[in-house]
Amino acid sequence: MNNIAAPAEISDDALWSLVLRRLPGKFLYAVTTMGVYCRPGCPSPPPLRANVRFFPDPPAAENAGFRACKRCDPKGERAAIARAVVEDACATIERSETIPALATLATRSGYSRFHFLRLFRDHTGLTPRSYAEGVRARRLHAALASGARVVDAVIDAGFGSESRVYENTGSLLGMTPGAVRRGGEGEIIRTALTDCPFGRLLVGATDRGVCFIGFAEPDDALLGDLAQRFPRARFVADNPALSETVRAVLDFIDEPTLALDLPLDLRGTAFQLRVWQTLRTIPPGETRTYAELAQMIGNARAVRAVARSCATNPVSLAVPCHRVVGSDGNLTGYRWGVPRKRALLAKEAGGRPAARSC
Numbered sequence: 001m002n003n004i005a006a007p008a009e010i011s012d013d014a015l016w017s018l019v020l021r022r023l024p025g026k027f028l029y030a031v032t033t034m035g036v037y038c039r040p041g042c043p044s045p046p047p048l049r050a051n052v053r054f055f056p057d058p059p060a061a062e063n064a065g066f067r068a069c070k071r072c073d074p075k076g077e078r079a080a081i082a083r084a085v086v087e088d089a090c091a092t093i094e095r096s097e098t099i100p101a102l103a104t105l106a107t108r109s110g111y112s113r114f115h116f117l118r119l120f121r122d123h124t125g126l127t128p129r130s131y132a133e134g135v136r137a138r139r140l141h142a143a144l145a146s147g148a149r150v151v152d153a154v155i156d157a158g159f160g161s162e163s164r165v166y167e168n169t170g171s172l173l174g175m176t177p178g179a180v181r182r183g184g185e186g187e188i189i190r191t192a193l194t195d196c197p198f199g200r201l202l203v204g205a206t207d208r209g210v211c212f213i214g215f216a217e218p219d220d221a222l223l224g225d226l227a228q229r230f231p232r233a234r235f236v237a238d239n240p241a242l243s244e245t246v247r248a249v250l251d252f253i254d255e256p257t258l259a260l261d262l263p264l265d266l267r268g269t270a271f272q273l274r275v276w277q278t279l280r281t282i283p284p285g286e287t288r289t290y291a292e293l294a295q296m297i298g299n300a301r302a303v304r305a306v307a308r309s310c311a312t313n314p315v316s317l318a319v320p321c322h323r324v325v326g327s328d329g330n331l332t333g334y335r336w337g338v339p340r341k342r343a344l345l346a347k348e349a350g351g352r353p354a355a356r357s358c
Contacts (some may be wrong), residue, residue, distance in 0.1 A: 012250045015054050020046055024317065024328040028074055030066040033324045037061035042072035059170050085109045085116070086123040086205045090131065099132040100126045134305070186333045189230055192241035192246050193219055196253055198340050202226065203246050204235075209263035213249060229314060252317055256348045268312070271302075275309035284324045284348040289327050311335060323348075 018025050022041045026152065030037035031047040037055060047342040057063040057077050058068065067073050089105050106116040120128050128223055191204045196215055202222035204212035214222045245262060266276055278296050283290055294306045310321040321343045326332040334341035
């Protein structure tokens with residue numbers, strides 16, 4: 001659900017109901033017997049109703065003599081410090097040619113190894129080593145896509161030998177290093193551009209299925225995105241063989257109540273493919289949070305990685321990443337624009353707010 005409005009716009013009884021259910025909201029509650037103020041989702045035991053006051057923001061609560069709760073961190077100060085620590089660790093990993101030791105990263109952060117590891121997992125959904133493996137995989141993919149020899153790309157990415165890459169091809173690249181290096185060389189990608197309610201629409205397909213659906217940008221930008229994914233492929237524009245596929249996409253945008261059932265050619269890491277396939281199981285008219293999606297793929301801590309996979313989805317609509325929302329129900333970033341995400345969800349819900357998961 002969306003964040004509840006400030007106290008002035010809703011009754012105290014309704015706000016108290018949110019506190020009891022630990023639901024999010026744009027307000028704070030203070031406990032007179034404790035002298036503290038909290039977020040409505042604070043994990044502390046609920047106080048007595050007679051001891052509770054409501055405030056719109058931290059300054060209002062502090063002006064009334066209350067201090068911030070240390071458990072739910074209503075001012076976000078501890079969260080900001082933790083976020084800065086994790087961002088610094090991620091930057092250190094990105095700069096390192098090899099995988100930094102956990103002890104090294106923890107010492108740099110100023111926290112114990114256990115506490116640093118917990119912070120890192122909470123913010124990224126990954127361990128520092130898993131994050132570093134992802135960095136190496138991206139380096140390898142970028143080097144191969146630029147045309148570097150496999151042996152050079154493997155060394156530059158920080159892998160000890162080619163055998164380690166080939167042993168884990170599925171999880172690292174989703175395809176063989178040679179296939180990444182070829183960048184679609186020898187493949188023919190049929191393309192079709194047309195108008196849709198969101199502006200221009202581009203559909204691209206290989207012999208195996210649709211590999212790209214993009215919209216709401218100029219033709220050159222859409223074609224450039226597709227070309228970046230397949231830099232050495234040969235493109236055949238305005239291919240009439242795609243007419244039925246384009247019509248199916250247009251029909252879906254106009255009436256997105258049924259799944260867009262198209263043959264797809266999805267290429268990504270094993271993790272990305274798992275996220276994309278799981279997205280296709282979310283029924284029209286419903287949404288899931290990133291945390292729920294992470295649980296659905298069996299990796300509850302991988303919320304950040306799930307969000308990145310949604311952001312890199314190459315076949316929007318067919319893989320409905322627009323059905324994923326923030327933890328508070330708000331519509332977070334969408335590759336093709338939040339207004340279009342809102343429009344899609346509204347149509348799927350029949351003009352009503354999209355239903356949450358069952």
